Amino acid sequence: MSSAPSTRQPIVVAANRLPVMRTDDGWAPSPGGLVRALLPMLRETGGTWVGWTGDPDDAAEPFEVDGVELEPVPISAKEVELYYEGFSNDGLWPLYHDALRESTYDFDQWDAYERVNQRFADKLAEISPPNAIVWVHDYQLQLVPKMLRKQRSDVTIGFFLHIPFPPFELFSRLPWRAEVIEGLLGCDLIGFQRPMGASNFIRSAQQLLQVDEHDRIIECIDHQTRVGVFPISIDVAEVEETAAGRATRQRMSQIRARLGDPEVILLGVDRLDYTKGIGLRLEAFGALLESGELDPERHVLVQVATPTREAVEHYQDERQEIERLVGEINGRFGRIGLPVIHYLYQTLGFDELIALYRAGDVMLVTPFRDGMNLVAKEYAAAHIDGDGVLVLSEFAGAADELTDAVLVNPHDDQALQQAIITAVEMHRHERRERMTGLRDQISKSDVQGWADRFLRELSAAPNLPPSDNA
Numbered sequence: 001m002s003s004a005p006s007t008r009q010p011i012v013v014a015a016n017r018l019p020v021m022r023t024d025d026g027w028a029p030s031p032g033g034l035v036r037a038l039l040p041m042l043r044e045t046g047g048t049w050v051g052w053t054g055d056p057d058d059a060a061e062p063f064e065v066d067g068v069e070l071e072p073v074p075i076s077a078k079e080v081e082l083y084y085e086g087f088s089n090d091g092l093w094p095l096y097h098d099a100l101r102e103s104t105y106d107f108d109q110w111d112a113y114e115r116v117n118q119r120f121a122d123k124l125a126e127i128s129p130p131n132a133i134v135w136v137h138d139y140q141l142q143l144v145p146k147m148l149r150k151q152r153s154d155v156t157i158g159f160f161l162h163i164p165f166p167p168f169e170l171f172s173r174l175p176w177r178a179e180v181i182e183g184l185l186g187c188d189l190i191g192f193q194r195p196m197g198a199s200n201f202i203r204s205a206q207q208l209l210q211v212d213e214h215d216r217i218i219e220c221i222d223h224q225t226r227v228g229v230f231p232i233s234i235d236v237a238e239v240e241e242t243a244a245g246r247a248t249r250q251r252m253s254q255i256r257a258r259l260g261d262p263e264v265i266l267l268g269v270d271r272l273d274y275t276k277g278i279g280l281r282l283e284a285f286g287a288l289l290e291s292g293e294l295d296p297e298r299h300v301l302v303q304v305a306t307p308t309r310e311a312v313e314h315y316q317d318e319r320q321e322i323e324r325l326v327g328e329i330n331g332r333f334g335r336i337g338l339p340v341i342h343y344l345y346q347t348l349g350f351d352e353l354i355a356l357y358r359a360g361d362v363m364l365v366t367p368f369r370d371g372m373n374l375v376a377k378e379y380a381a382a383h384i385d386g387d388g389v390l391v392l393s394e395f396a397g398a399a400d401e402l403t404d405a406v407l408v409n410p411h412d413d414q415a416l417q418q419a420i421i422t423a424v425e426m427h428r429h430e431r432r433e434r435m436t437g438l439r440d441q442i443s444k445s446d447v448q449g450w451a452d453r454f455l456r457e458l459s460a461a462p463n464l465p466p467s468d469n470a
């Protein structure tokens with residue numbers, strides 16, 4: 001599907017990471033729907049993407065990928081430790097995910113977070129054309145909107161939070177809670193994944209800054225900040241096309257054969273993050289083998305756990321626990337040459353993932369809390385055969401839309417086991433009916449539509465000159 005930019009204003013995107021990765025032949029666009037949705041818009045409007053290359057102390061000059069200008073923001077090794085691993089991923093990340101782990105609140109980390117946010121804002125102020133639309137992404141950059149507005153009152157500023165925004169009772173633990181809300185209120189439009197995130201944010205703004213709000217519009221001193229709900233999606237056409245390819249079909253058959261042609265392949269695909277509920281899922285699988293409701297000769301689980309944030313202790317602990325469980329369950333129920341859990345601690349390429357989705361009869365997406373979870377949407381989009389069952393946590397944003405999944409509360413181990421059995425034993429007719437429902441839903445809302453809707457609302461913000469509002 002081609003992306004129709006909703007505005008002719010130049011668009012400038014800011015995200016912690018640039019949308020590229022290093023390959024043997026230089027830089028290439030990173031995989032993923034967000035990048036595929038935004039790059040064409042930037043190209044068509046002459047826009048720019050501002051972000052970090054992912055390497056510490058990288059003083060890369062601006063460069064171009066796929067006709068889009070990329071502006072690197074350097075981050076030192078010490079700042080990676082304090083701003084990225086520390087404040088963003090050991091402070092905000094657990095707090096915003098139901099405080100599933102203790103957060104670290106440390107002044108030096110906050111200081112580095114402010115400093116890096118200021119660097120992003122300065123770069124945006126320097127390179128944004130007059131009246132540009134600036135779209136800032138995610139929790140690593142929450143202070144940027146206010147910092148940018150101070151320097152450039154002509155630009156229109158949007159922010160999208162990809163992760164949940166916590167209830168005030170949790171958010172108020174943050175020592176710099178007022179500063180974060182003030183930072184975000186520099187925006188013309190703030191987007192959340194779910195209605196709950198939007199109302200949590202509004203309540204925090206009211207409690208901490210006594211702002212006036214009506215119909216999701218917050219009155220600030222010199223402007224209004226609108227709050228909206230924009231559930232993100234995937235590049236449906238890209239997933240479907242890849243899923244339909246010959247190479248994918250061949251690889252899918254090969255995967256099934258390599259796994260010993262089991263009756264049912266259960267599948268998990270996650271970043272190795274403690275929010276994803278991987279351990280609980282493995283325990284449920286082990287308990288069902290133990291009770292005999294699943295049979296190692298007929299049922300196997302493939303768990304892909306993508307390495308992520310490996311320097312953060314909570315992630316190291318989670319990996320240890322997952323690998324202990326995999327070893328324990330395989331030791332107990334595996335046979336020579338046929339483990340019952342196939343565990344890959346690896347980053348798989350897009351094509352391999354799509355083949356795995358197609359091979360998976362039952363997809364297990366069981367996070368304790370997740371902003372959206374695009375794996376759930378990719379699984380359904382990849383099932384062009386109209387078969388396959390999705391088991392989905394109620395605590396993933398995707399549960400609002402994917403109501404034809406087998407929805408489950410992952411905190412309830414009995415319910416999780418029951419959901420797995422329901423999925424494994426589901427009659428073909430019901431499987432197909434539910435998959436049709438999932439695929440209909442996803443085809444109505446892909447990532448291009450998401451970006452388009454956000455930018456349309458943003459470009460209708462009052463501080464744009466009327467002639468540019470068309």
Ligand code: F6P
Pocket residue numbers: 016017138139162163308309371
């Ligand atoms: O959606 C949450 C998020 O942190 C994104 O900002 C990021 O692109 C993705 O997860 C991967 O995380 P990281 O950049 O820390 O590897």
